[in-house]
Amino acid sequence: MKGRVTLATVASSAGVSVATVSKVLNGRSDVSRETRARVQEVLQKHGYVGRRPEPVTRATVELFYQGVLNSYSVEVIQGVIEAGSAAGVDVVVSSHPHSKHARGNSRAAGWIREMIAADRRAVIGITSDLTDADLAALSRARVPLVVVDPVDIPQPDVTSVGSTxxxxxxxxxxxxxxxxxxxxxxxxxxxxxxxxxxxxxxxxxxxxxxxxxxxxxxxxxxxxxxxxxxxxxxxxxxxxxxxxxxxxxxxxxxxxxxxxxxxxxxxxxxxxxxxxxxxxxxxxxxxxxxxxxxxxLREMGAVALRTALQLAAGEKVDSHHVELATTxxxxxxxxxxxxxxxxxxx
Structure with a gap:
């Protein structure tokens, strides 16, 4: 058969209504076993390809790490990714948040534009040394930030996760x-x-x-x-x-x-x-x-992810700095x- 196969074509070949074919495609239970088998056989015979489903939009979180990846950072990243999967959130990992060639406010503004364009829900940094311009740009854009083991002592209003x-x-x-x-x-x-x-x-x-x-x-x-x-x-x-x-x-x-x-x-x-x-x-x-x-380390990453989502949802967190116990x-x-x-x- 030439041309695109339609639901009407399948229905006519199977001797059923278009509504019945639609029910079979959608997995509805109110179709007899015999009818379902006949419709599925015709669908397969004609190689029916339905309309592409609408893409499912999932929240995304940006995770960046500055420097060389090592055994420490891999463990933290794994914790973030596992927690993101459990929360139904995609985690996008990048080596650094912006171009090293840019400077000052223009660099920060460019990075934030990228975050907004990509519709990032929040940002998580590992041992990051963000500048005041970076922090100010994130604050203006209302993109929540959580830092794991910041290089510098964090500002009071910067949420961070570490250990004892x-x-x-x-x-x-x-x-x-x-x-x-x-x-x-x-x-x-x-x-x-x-x-x-x-x-x-x-x-x-x-x-x-x-x-x-x-x-x-x-x-x-x-x-x-x-x-x-x-x-x-x-x-x-x-x-x-x-x-x-x-x-x-x-x-x-x-x-x-x-x-x-x-x-x-x-x-x-x-x-x-x-x-x-x-x-x-x-x-x-x-x-x-x-x-x-x-x-x-993995729990530190997981706490960072959950805290970032809390902030993105407009919820208050108990503390701007969380320390997990060492052993x-x-x-x-x-x-x-x-x-x-x-x-x-x-």
């Missing part, structure tokens, strides 16, 4: 102190990072409470990546009085420090104890498995210091 970094820093340090270590170094992320500042503060608080001084060179700050742990670990382990333990601000940094130790013929944990932060997959795959402070996970990368360090500390 101070408590986690204390727990990691107290664990090493409890094992008998006194030469404990901190190897962490950017000095301006809010979560890093909290972890350093927890580290120093635990050391002060134990009456153990921290030499200036025992605190080494750069980024939260493997290469930074490798460089920082090398710097710490090449000191004349090298540490017996390193508390790393992320699991990737911890693995870098472990590799720096291996390259110097040092064993973990016999010659150097290492504790990380995050409890990403790399912590479980490390050799030896890494003792670390667990952040509920120390003890594995095999930390043990009591060797006799050499025990004698030196006595």
């Amino acid at each position: 970094n101070f408590a986690g820093g204390m727990a990691a340090t107290q664990h090493l102190l409890g094992l008998g270590h006194r030469r404990i170094a901190y190897l962490g992320g950017p000095p301006t990072s809010g979560c890093n500042q909290a972890r350093v503060s927890g580290f120093r608080n635990a050391m002060d409470a134990a009456g153990v001084p921290v030499p200036h060179e025992y605190v080494w700050l750069r980024e939260f990546l493997y290469d930074d742990g490798l460089a920082g670990g090398a710097a710490l382990l090449d000191l004349p009085d090298r540490p017996s333990a390193i508390f790393a601000g992320s699991d990737e940094v911890a693995l870098g420090a472990m590799e720096a130790a291996r390259a110097r013929g040092l064993r973990v944990p016999e010659d150097l104890s290492v504790v990380g932060f995050d409890d990403t997959q790399v912590a479980r795959l490390a050799s030896p498995p890494l003792t670390t402070v667990k952040q509920p 120390l996970i003890i594995r095999e990368s930390a043990t009591a210091p060797s006799r050499l360090f025990s004698v030196a500390a006595s």
Whole structure:
């Protein structure tokens, strides 16, 4: 048969009404089994293609991450995507929110125009360093923003999600102190990072409470990546009085420090104890498995998504900053210091 097959064509071939064919196509139950089978046979025979259904419009949320994707960010992104799926919301992931070549208000305005044109319900940023112009543009456009672990200390009216970094820093340090270590170094992320500042503060608080001084060179700050742990670990382990333990601000940094130790013929944990932060997959795959402070990273992403939707719906949130609890996970990368360090500390 030439030309487009219509409902009338199918109805005529099957010996039924157009209404009956429509009922079969829509899955209605008020059609006999025999009639349904006959209509379906004719539909298949003629290769009937109905009208394209109207597209289903789903709410979308923009999720952006600035910097190199790592084990930490992948866990948070997974949490956002899973929560979005459960809420019936599409999550669009981008590496950064706007062109790095633009500057100031024009950059922010261009980004917001893109958000409005794409009908984004809200924006979620991971460790983002948004400018005042970005924040002002989002506010003017009334596009809700939720930031996970902001690089800078968030403004009071910027909603953010993090973890109990101070408590986690204390727990990691107290664990090493409890094992008998006194030469404990901190190897962490950017000095301006809010979560890093909290972890350093927890580290120093635990050391002060134990009456153990921290030499200036025992605190080494750069980024939260493997290469930074490798460089920082090398710097710490090449000191004349090298540490017996390193508390790393992320699991990737911890693995870098472990590799720096291996390259110097040092064993973990016999010659150097290492504790990380995050409890990403790399912590479980490390050799030896890494003792670390667990952040509920996927739950942080899920909370960020749910909070963003609350704000988009005009609902009030209980707090502009949510902190989820951290937990120390003890594995095999930390043990009591060797006799050499025990004698030196006595």
